[in-house]
Amino acid sequence: MMEVTVIGENLNGLGWTLKSLMDQNLEKPGIYEKVRRIQGSLVVRETGADVAVTIFFLRGRLEIKNDAVDRPSAYLAADFERLSEVASGQIHPVKALLTGRIRARGNLIKLLRMAQVLISLE
Amino acid sequence: MALYPSQEWCDEWKNALNNDPAVAETGKNWGVGFNGNWIFQVEPGSGLEKTAYVYLEAAAGQCTDAQILGDPAAKDPGFLVIGSYSDFKPVVKGEKDFIEGVVKGTFKIKGDMAKIMRNAKFIRAVANSISSFKNEYLGE
Amino acid sequence: MPNIDDFIRPKEWVSDFVSDMGKVLRRWGQERYVPIRQQVDEDWREHKLIKPLMKEVLVDLGINSAFFPAEAGGTDMPEPMALTTVICEELARIDSGLCTACICSVWGLTPMILKPHRNMELCLEFGPKFCGDELYVGCHAMTEPASGADVENMGRLRGKTIQTTATLEGEDWVINGHKIWPTNSGTVGDLYVVVCTTKKGSTDPNDFALVLVPADAEGVSVGNPYQKCGMSADMNTDIWFDHVRVPKRYRLHGPGDDLKYWRRAISIGNIASAAMCVGIMKSVYEIIKKWTTERIIAGKPLKEHSMVADMLSEVAILIESASAWKWCYARDLDHPEISGWDPWDERFVLKTRGLALYANNAVERACSRAMDFMGSYGYAREFDIEKHWRDQKVIGLWMGGKGLKTLENARYWYDLETL
Numbered sequence: 001m002m003e004v005t006v007i008g009e010n011l012n013g014l015g016w017t018l019k020s021l022m023d024q025n026l027e028k029p030g031i032y033e034k035v036r037r038i039q040g041s042l043v044v045r046e047t048g049a050d051v052a053v054t055i056f057f058l059r060g061r062l063e064i065k066n067d068a069v070d071r072p073s074a075y076l077a078a079d080f081e082r083l084s085e086v087a088s089g090q091i092h093p094v095k096a097l098l099t100g101r102i103r104a105r106g107n108l109i110k111l112l113r114m115a116q117v118l119i120s121l122e
Numbered sequence: 123m124a125l126y127p128s129q130e131w132c133d134e135w136k137n138a139l140n141n142d143p144a145v146a147e148t149g150k151n152w153g154v155g156f157n158g159n160w161i162f163q164v165e166p167g168s169g170l171e172k173t174a175y176v177y178l179e180a181a182a183g184q185c186t187d188a189q190i191l192g193d194p195a196a197k198d199p200g201f202l203v204i205g206s207y208s209d210f211k212p213v214v215k216g217e218k219d220f221i222e223g224v225v226k227g228t229f230k231i232k233g234d235m236a237k238i239m240r241n242a243k244f245i246r247a248v249a250n251s252i253s254s255f256k257n258e259y260l261g262e
Numbered sequence: 263m264p265n266i267d268d269f270i271r272p273k274e275w276v277s278d279f280v281s282d283m284g285k286v287l288r289r290w291g292q293e294r295y296v297p298i299r300q301q302v303d304e305d306w307r308e309h310k311l312i313k314p315l316m317k318e319v320l321v322d323l324g325i326n327s328a329f330f331p332a333e334a335g336g337t338d339m340p341e342p343m344a345l346t347t348v349i350c351e352e353l354a355r356i357d358s359g360l361c362t363a364c365i366c367s368v369w370g371l372t373p374m375i376l377k378p379h380r381n382m383e384l385c386l387e388f389g390p391k392f393c394g395d396e397l398y399v400g401c402h403a404m405t406e407p408a409s410g411a412d413v414e415n416m417g418r419l420r421g422k423t424i425q426t427t428a429t430l431e432g433e434d435w436v437i438n439g440h441k442i443w444p445t446n447s448g449t450v451g452d453l454y455v456v457v458c459t460t461k462k463g464s465t466d467p468n469d470f471a472l473v474l475v476p477a478d479a480e481g482v483s484v485g486n487p488y489q490k491c492g493m494s495a496d497m498n499t500d501i502w503f504d505h506v507r508v509p510k511r512y513r514l515h516g517p518g519d520d521l522k523y524w525r526r527a528i529s530i531g532n533i534a535s536a537a538m539c540v541g542i543m544k545s546v547y548e549i550i551k552k553w554t555t556e557r558i559i560a561g562k563p564l565k566e567h568s569m570v571a572d573m574l575s576e577v578a579i580l581i582e583s584a585s586a587w588k589w590c591y592a593r594d595l596d597h598p599e600i601s602g603w604d605p606w607d608e609r610f611v612l613k614t615r616g617l618a619l620y621a622n623n624a625v626e627r628a629c630s631r632a633m634d635f636m637g638s639y640g641y642a643r644e645f646d647i648e649k650h651w652r653d654q655k656v657i658g659l660w661m662g663g664k665g666l667k668t669l670e671n672a673r674y675w676y677d678l679e680t681l
Contacts, residue, residue, distance in 0.1 A: 013227035020235035039332040049222040059332050071395065073335075080221050084242035094282035098289050107393075108286060109324030110337045112279060120236040 002026040004055070007065040014046045015053040019064050021087055022055075022117050026062075035117045036060050040073030040107070042114045048079045057114055074106030074114065089119050126214050126257045127164055127174045129190050136188035138251045139180070145251055146183040148244040153181030156237060157200030161191070162210070169261025170207035180248075201233035207260070216253030221246060266355075266544040269578075270586040275593045276344055284348040286323065291356035294318065299357065300643060306494035307487050309450065312360070315495070316450075317397040319364045325349060326367055327393035329375050331382065334389020342376060343592040346530065347537040354541030358653045359493035361538055363399075366445035366496075368392070370402025370455030372530055373472060373523035374514045379606070381514055384474065388453065401451030401477070402527075403441040403501055410443065411662040413457060414528060416521060417608065417673065418681070420465035426503065428458035428471045433510050435473050437481075437503040448487050448499035451477050455514070456503070457524075468517035472524055473508060481506035492652030526606040529595060531661050532614035536588040536621035538657055542650045543581045543628045549647055550574065550632045553639070564635070573631045580624040587617050612674030619667040622658035629654055 003026065004019045011019065025031045038057040045052040045068065052068040068075070078086070082101045085091045093115045096102045104111055124130035139145050152158045162176040175194045179187035191197060209228050212218040221242075223229045231238065238245060295302070298311060305311045320326040328345060330336025339345050346365065353361035371392075374381045391398040403426075404413050412423040426439025437456060444451070454475045461469045475482060485500035514520055554565035554574065564570050591614055594601035603609060629651040633640035640647040658664055669681050 010227070013223070013225045013229070013231075016227070016230070017224070017235050017238070021239065024234070024236055037332045037338050039335060046225045048219070049225040051225050080225055081242045081246065084239035088236060088240035088242075090240065092282070094285055098285060106322070107324035107327055107337065108322065109283060109328050109339065111324075112282065113337055120239070 002032050002062075004062040004064050007056075007063050009066065011064065012051050012053065012066050014044070014049075014051045015064050015066060018044060018053060018055070018087075018118065021120055022062065022064075025117055025120055031117060035062070035114065038110070038113055040110050040114065041069055042111065043068040043072040043075045044083070044118075045075070045077040046080055046083060047077050055114070062117070072106060074104065074108070074111035076102060076104050076111065076115070078102040086115070087118050087120060093119070123256050123258050126211070126259055127170075127176055127190060131257060132176060132188040132190060134255050134257075135178075135252060136185045138254050139185040139188075139248065142247065142251045142254070144247040145185075145244070148241070148247045149180065149183035152183065152241050152244050153200075156234065157198070158237075159197065159199040160201045160203065161194055161197065161199040163194070163202060163204045164210050165204065165206040167206050168208040168211065169259070174207075183244075199233075201231060201238070203229050203231050205229040211259055213249065214252055214257060215259070220249035220252070266548060269540075269544065269581050270589065272589055272593075275589060276348070277341065280341070280345050280348050283323075283345065284352045287319075287349060287352040288355070290318065290323065291352065295356050295360070299646070299649070302357065302360070303494050303649060306489065306497070309495075309497060312363070312495045313397070313450075315360060316363055316367075316399065319353070319360070320367055320399070321395065321397055325364060326398065327389075329368060329372070330389045330393050331375070331380060331385050333382070334385045335393030336375075336385075336389055341596045342372075343530065343533060343596045346534055347588060347592045350534045350537035351541035351544065354538035355545045357495060358538050358542055358650070358657065359495035361541070362445050362493060362496040363450070365534055366402060367400040369400070369527060369531060369534070370472075371400050372527045373520070374455075374474075376526065376605075379515065379519070379523045379526075383511060384514065388474070391452070398452045399446050399450050401444050401446040401454045402457075403444040403447070403454045404457045405441060405443045407440060407442055411666040414662040415666055415670075416467075416470070416525070417612070417670065420467065421459055421470045421521075422463050422465045424457065424459040424470070425462065426456060426458045427462055428456075428460050428473050428513070430460070430510065431507075434507040435471075435510060435512060437473060437475055437506040437508065439503050441501045441503075443488075443498045444501065445496050445498065447501050448484050448497045450497045453477060454482075454501065460517075467521045470521040470524070472514040472520045474512040474514070475503065475506055475508055479506050479508060490656070492649070492654075493656055496656075523606050525608055525611050526595075528661070529591075529605065529610040529614045532611070532618040532667075533588060533591050533595065535618045535657050535661055536584060536614075537592075539621035539625035539654065540581060540585050540588060542625050542654050543577065543584070546625075546628050546632050546647065546650055547577055547581060549645060550577065550636065553636055553645070570635055573635050576631060577628045580628050584617075584621045584624050587620065591617055609674060612670045615662070615667040616671035616674075618661055619664060619671060622654075622664065622667070625650075625654045626658060 004022045039059045042055045054069045056063040160178040164174040175191040177191045213220045327336045328339045332338045409423040428435045458471045481504040483502045557564040
């Protein structure tokens, strides 16, 4: 079963939340296929507590660690409620971006592809 | 004023939840079709001598039960929140933000994170309600 | 009330992701580009405004890396033609010159980066540059002083007019020649994909070669930008190659395969050109819809006068027809399992010429008619029709021009043997 591997010291709460979400999503058919070919890194920052994690997409493997790397492929920042809205599929990431609910930098096409593993649709 | 944590405190919290329009509104879908019940595992320290278990039963925006559990195995919650008394106390007092604590890792949550994220506004409302009434605290 | 998103775009052929990228581009264009549109039009020589805009589109929005493999840092997007079509429509709607500059950064590389004919070695060497944080721009150098359309007329002339040569000396290709008009030449391009011949005058397809030449290679020199009547963001200059040495591995594929996969690039260019025309026409539609609604003549909006309605109707029909046609061919190119043809099939080159020709004529007609009914206002800078009118003309001039497009289209449908 595909799971996100934790790198380094104890993962912060944001990391555990996202890892749990991604592990759940990766069990669903089709999700792994969507991210399997991606190589890059995504920094996610929760702006309320100013806590960040970096998710590494390694063409079939996913890893997560505390804090932001210096030059990620893409960067995403929002407060917990906004991140949750996107992660739970309540608002499309593009719409969230266009309406300023989330801030993003970096390669946008890659960001939107990477974000697919973070989104849980019910 | 009730002592946190105690059964009296649980009764007041239940009352606060059920009289909070934000909880009712944002919690409409909480616990519908899934186990939305919680155990808050309050670890000893700062005056609390042994672990306390606060059980909260919630569904469709209503709290149907809140109690101190002698044996956590007596209930089967969908979500478990673990933290120390010294970390829970400021949240109950309204001095610190529960969600910030979760994000920083101060509180560990076990359960379906997708449900948490889908109902983040409800979680926020429940956390706000916890500090909406005055209490007494151990060690003070 | 209908708007530009109501023109034909078969939802089942365009993924939500691709549609969303279009929305992002549209928003970017509106916020970032439109306020400085007229200054950009004056920036044709220095590109002081244009260069940062290109970085935002190619690097920040990720278009430069969209089709590179993941191993090289790219995003490896599926259905390249669908994404290209949306990009071209949205960017051309705001500025077809900027669209041309951006899409041509990767266009020449398509024989190298697209599956199933990827050259992974070259992708890994150049991918980090295209997929990194800094702007790195590609340039496809085809046209020569003696011939432009002739270079593309591979079906009949088979490359015999190509004067730029690639000669193998040991482990290097030595490039000599002179190219004119490539998009992103001058101070813009960092890597040229150069159309060469390994034997001057040859009609052997094995002698057609595509060779990568870094812009800073010794022996490469460029001229000053041409001052054109439009498309300021598209810098075009002379490029001279004077005994330029590049490694042998910089030939994209090899004898026969270079030409074979270049045909796919030509088909992509034809469809992308049509998509640009549709984008421009959609902007024209928006402008004339607003104009003819707000302008009151003889007590009623201009659009309520029958002669004007005739023009408005024609513009809408031109957009619908070009859009539908373009999407059909884009789908066929992305899905050989449906079309039954490989994307590099010569028949795609010939058929897409017809699409490009139709779209060229359509956008020219739409701009001209819109200007007719806006009168002097259409001719004035402020209303943006004149910019589209100036910019669109070159779309009909490139990709072989209308002459080659006409001939090759007829060649396909009527089995021409001598034309």
